[in-house]
Structure formats: C-alpha cells, structure tokens
Amino acid sequence: xxxxxAAVVPTVQGGERLARALRSLRASTEPVRVTVVHQxxxxxxxxxxxxxxxGIEVPDRLGFxxxxxxxxxxxxxxxxxxxxxxxxxxxxxxxxxxLEQLAAAPExxxxxxxxxxxxxxxxxxxxxxxxxxxxxxxxxxxxQLGRDRDTAPGHEPFELFGVSATACLVRRQxxxxxxxxxxxxxxxxxxxxxxxxxxxxRLRARGWSAICQPQAWARHLGGGxxxxxxxxxxxxxxxxxxxxxxxxxxxxFGAARAAMWRRDLRDLAxxxxxxxxxxxxxxxARRLLPQFRHSGxxxxxxxxxxxxxxxx
Numbered sequence: 445x446x447x448x449x450a451a452v453v454p455t456v457q458g459g460e461r462l463a464r465a466l467r468s469l470r471a472s473t474e475p476v477r478v479t480v481v482h483q484x485x486x487x488x489x490x491x492x493x494x495x496x497x498x499g500i501e502v503p504d505r506l507g508f509x510x511x512x513x514x515x516x517x518x519x520x521x522x523x524x525x526x527x528x529x530x531x532x533x534x535x536x537x538x539x540x541x542x543l544e545q546l547a548a549a550p551e552x553x554x555x556x557x558x559x560x561x562x563x564x565x566x567x568x569x570x571x572x573x574x575x576x577x578x579x580x581x582x583x584x585x586x587x588q589l590g591r592d593r594d595t596a597p598g599h600e601p602f603e604l605f606g607v608s609a610t611a612c613l614v615r616r617q618x619x620x621x622x623x624x625x626x627x628x629x630x631x632x633x634x635x636x637x638x639x640x641x642x643x644x645x646r647l648r649a650r651g652w653s654a655i656c657q658p659q660a661w662a663r664h665l666g667g668g669x670x671x672x673x674x675x676x677x678x679x680x681x682x683x684x685x686x687x688x689x690x691x692x693x694x695x696x697f698g699a700a701r702a703a704m705w706r707r708d709l710r711d712l713a714x715x716x717x718x719x720x721x722x723x724x725x726x727x728x729a730r731r732l733l734p735q736f737r738h739s740g741x742x743x744x745x746x747x748x749x750x751x752x753x754x755x756x
Contacts, residue, residue: 447521447522448523449474449477449522449613450476450477450479450524451478451479451528452479452516452519452525452526452527453528453529453530454480454483454506454511454515454530455480455481455482455483455530456482456505457484457530458482458488458530459489461530461531462492463491463495465529465530466478467533468533469526472534472538473536474543477522478495479518480492480496480498480499481511482499482501483505483511484504484505488501498519508636508639509633509634509635510630512629516619522616524543525619526539526613527610528611529611532662533562534557534662535660535662537660538611538661541659542555542556542612542613542657542660543613545657546615549601549653551653552615552652552655553614553615553619553622553647554606554612554614554615554647554654555607555657555660556575556604556607556610556611556657556660557611557656557657557660558572558590558596558597558656559574559608559663560572560664561573561663561664562663570594572590572595572596574610575588575590575604575656576590576607577604577608577641577752578605578753580753581749586641586688589656597656599658599659601656601657602655604656605644605654605749605751606644607644607654610662621652622649629643633732634684636673636677637680637681638684638687639684641688642688645692648743648744649743675720675721676724678718678724678725681725682722682725682729683726683729684725684728685704685725685729686701686733687732689704690733690737690738693743694739694740695738695741697737708725
C-alpha cells in the first residue's frame with residue numbers, strides 16, 4: 445500500500461507523547477506517510493524528525509479541526525487518510541486491519557478500532573475509551589460507545605454512526621464529497637470537540653457509513669486537549685454540541701434544545717464546578733448558532749440516529 449495512506453497528527457505540546465504516537469505509526473505493518481502539524485512558537489524537538497515525513501509548523505494554535513485540515517490538504521494524492529491524536533498510539537496491525545475493512549466495505553467512509561485508555565508509558569489496557577460515535581437522544585448528546593467497559597465488543601466488525609478522530613482511517617473521496625461549501629473537511633469553527641460528530645453527520649447525509657473493526661486496537665492517553673485548552677475545554681464541549689445538533693435537526697432544533705438545557709442543568713447539579721464551562725458553552729452557542737442553524741428539514745431522521753444509541 446505504498447503511497448496509499450497518509451497520517452496527520454496535529455500537536456500543540458509535542459514532547460514524549462507525540463513521539464510515542466509517531467513511533468506507533470512507524471511500527472505499522474503497512475507503510476504510511478506521516479505529517480505532523482505543530483502549532484506554537486517553539487519548534488519541534490529535532491530528535492522527532494526521523495519519526496515523520498512532513499512537518500508543518502505554524503506560530504499559533506489553529507485548533508484541532510483547522511490543523512487537521514492543513515495536514516490533509518498536503519496529502520491529497522493518496523486515497524486513505526489516518527487521523528491520529530498526538531496522545532494516541534496504534535498497534536502494529538491496526539492500519540492493516542482497518543485497510544482490509546475499508547476494502548471490504550466500499551460504502552464506508554471510515555473505520556476505527558477499539559481505543560483503550562492508557563497511562564503514560566504503559567501498555568496496560570484496563571478500560572475502553574470508546575469504539576465509535578453513538579447517540580443519547582434523551583439529551584441530544586453524542587457519546588463514545590463502550591466507554592469505561594473492560595471488554596472489547598467481540599470480533600466481528602459492526603456499523604457505527606461515525607468514527608472518532610482520536611484514531612481512525614478515512615476515505616479521502618468520502619471526506620471531499622462531504623466538504624463544507626468553503627472546502628473545509630472538518631469545520632474549523634468547531635475547533636475541538638464534536639468536530640468528528642459533525643463530519644459523521646455530513647457523511648451520513650450523503651449515504652456513507654462507518655465501521656468498527658474490534659480487532660484493531662489503539663491506546664489513548666487522553667487529557668491532551670484538556671491540557672492545551674484549559675478552562676476552554678468545557679466551553680467547546682458544551683457549546684459545540686448545540687451547533688452540531690442545530691445543523692443536524694434544522695427546523696426541529698427548537699424542540700430538542702429544551703432537552704439539551706435539561707441535560708446541562710443535570711450535569712451542573714452533579715458538578716457545580718462546571719458552571720463556568722456550561723455558561724461559556726451557552727454563550728458560544730448563542731454567538732455561533734446563526735452560522736449553523738437552518739430552516740430546512742432534519743439532515744437525518746431520529747430513527748436513523750436511534751439505531752446507533754446502544755452498545756453491541
């Protein structure tokens with residue numbers, strides 16, 4: 445599969461966790477071209493240079509979506525793209541298993557495996573971080589399927605609503621077909637959080653599906669986004685949810701918004717320290733909603749979303 449796959453790894457902090465992510469790609473049983481998008485005034489450590497093929501450095505933080513877009517635009521000559529967080533590592537056979545699955549499912553835009561939560565420097569797998577995007581329609585929340593389970597979901601591939609940008613393999617043709625009017629693949633206005641949910645909505649609306657290959661494993665350290673965003677993390681998390689659901693539901697968004705408010709208030713009752721993040725999210729949503737809300741019919745039906753609410 446030489447010159448068939450390019451991986452994009454955006455980073456702000458760099459360091460050893462990025463090195464582990466890059467080493468995992470270099471250890472892949474399938475060849476992959478690696479592009480690092482580094483955001484920040486300080487250059488990447490020179491010791492990392494042998495671990496990637498192409499480096500893009502920008503002086504300021506672009507955000508997860510825009511950084512990925514920049515890396516993907518530099519690799520439009522290959523049919524497959526890997527999206528990988530800088531705090532995630534894939535097993536050596538991860539890419540081979542994902543490629544095999546996409547070849548067997550031409551209707552699939554993307555495939556992911558099981559992402560296990562991991563500690564720094566540890567290969568231990570005790571809990572699952574997630575193995576795909578599903579929905580909790582009571583509060584209109586996207587959710588990571590399987591989160592906090594301790595066993596993988598069997599051995600057979602199964603359909604997902606969408607793949608998580610933590611670690612996934614996607615088809616360039618599909619992402620380009622679902623691009624926004626300005627050509628963006630991931631919506632840069634979302635920055636971080638719910639950007640992969642939004643992409644999944646657009647792909648589904650164009651007839652593409654997504655698959656979990658449960659034999660493909662990755663490790664996710666987690667916390668990377670939280671460290672780089674600080675207090676803004678919850679603002680993005682809560683605010684972006686409203687924006688994506690507005691784009692998804694169109695004229696039906698008003699009915700769902702009350703359920704979303706109730707869910708946020710339950711979160712606040714359980715964790716009062718979330719107040720600044722939740723209120724910040726509401727303000728962010730109010731400011732950006734005119735760019736996402738529309739008066740057309742829902743992009744996808746509620747029954748279609750409900751198919752992806754459970755855990756196999």
